[in-house]
Amino acid sequence: MDSYSFLRELADSWVLLLLVLFFLGTVVFAFRPGSRPLHRDAAESIFRNENTPAAAREKEVE
Template identity: 60%
Template sequence: METYTWLRSFADSWHLLFMTLFFLGVVVWVLRPGSRDLHRESANMIFRNEDKPASAGDNATEEARK
């Protein structure tokens, strides 16, 4: 039972502190200056090779319906 008590106190104090600092570090890293262009590029990456919307007569659309 002593191991459980020790692990519980560790999780309540140090692990909570570690997880909070990790979360704040990730938020700061995502919102850092200069990352806006990278996020825009990755958000639009799936549209990079598209010139127009898929038409109703497109072969890929018909094959997907099968």
């Protein structure tokens, strides 16, 4: 068996299985119970130092 055939067989079976398991593990990790506050904090972190709404800042610039 040449190396190309061996690597292709390996990629079609075990590597595919490992990648599917990695994907499912990542999804389970992202949607695990108790992670909602962490995701909300990360999503709102860019607004943490804002004191005025965006519309008011645009009027000040003009």
